[in-house]
Amino acid sequence: MKKSVLFIATGTSLIALGTAALQWLIIDKITEFLFLPLIGFIVNAFLGSFALSIMYAWDYRKRHRFCFIPLIIHIIAVLILFFVPFTRLWLKWNFAYYKDEREKIVEMVITGELKPNVEYNSSLIQLDSSFPLVSLGGNQIVVEMNDGKPYVFFYTHRGILDNYAGFLYLPEGGEPAKFNDLYEESKSEIENQEPDIYWVSHH
Numbered sequence: 088m089k090k091s092v093l094f095i096a097t098g099t100s101l102i103a104l105g106t107a108a109l110q111w112l113i114i115d116k117i118t119e120f121l122f123l124p125l126i127g128f129i130v131n132a133f134l135g136s137f138a139l140s141i142m143y144a145w146d147y148r149k150r151h152r153f154c155f156i157p158l159i160i161h162i163i164a165v166l167i168l169f170f171v172p173f174t175r176l177w178l179k180w181n182f183a184y185y186k187d188e189r190e191k192i193v194e195m196v197i198t199g200e201l202k203p204n205v206e207y208n209s210s211l212i213q214l215d216s217s218f219p220l221v222s223l224g225g226n227q228i229v230v231e232m233n234d235g236k237p238y239v240f241f242y243t244h245r246g247i248l249d250n251y252a253g254f255l256y257l258p259e260g261g262e263p264a265k266f267n268d269l270y271e272e273s274k275s276e277i278e279n280q281e282p283d284i285y286w287v288s289h290h
Contacts, residue, residue: 092143096157099136100164103129107173111244115223119246137161181243182254182280185221192221193239193256196230203230222253233265240266243286252288254280263287 106113106129114122140157195201196212205211205227214226222228224245231238236258244252255263263285269275276288 092139092157095136096140096160099133100160103133104164104167107168108177111177111223114244178243178286185219188219189221189241189254189256192218192228196237196239231266233261236261238266250290255285255287257283257285259283
């Protein structure tokens with residue numbers, strides 16, 4: 088019994104933490120519609136395991152002192168889930184890891200080496216397999232011309248309809264509010280990363 092409770096506590100905690108850390112990659116693979124029931128299953132499994140660890144530790148006089156370990160594992164997992172900003176950390180990593188590749192792609196757009204190539208949308212460029220996954224949702228980037236200059240957008244989340252988030256590369260003198268529908272201040276978030284590079288979100 089002791090080993091099984093410890094195994095369940097460790098497993099459900101690692102799955103919960105892993106899902107929190109990789110949620111945007113998971114959503115990209117299975118869509119938001121499937122992610123919600125997956126989260127429901129993981130939360131229920133974690134809570135059930137948490138309750139089991141409490142019951143196991145409750146009658147500690149009849150058990151070994153290590154019976155508190157499963158409960159401690161759950162408490163540590165809960166604290167991590169509440170206090171570690173997984174999304175912000177992932178965005179920082181994503182920005183730094185793909186920064187050079189994205190800058191090369193932006194330069195290719197500016198020089199005309201890359202042009203919109205998706206039939207149903209004249210603003211989209213489908214990157215081929217020679218490029219790393221710099222834009223979630225199919226490795227497509229958005230190129231929007233404003234004042235004759237390209238605004239290049241890489242998805243970190245490609246939601247439904249007008250729900251999206253990602254990194255926006257501006258031309259010199261460009262303004263993020265000129266891109267797409269970011270002028271809707273009540274629905275938009277804009278955070279400066281570096282000069283002429285912003286993380287933006289619209290919901």
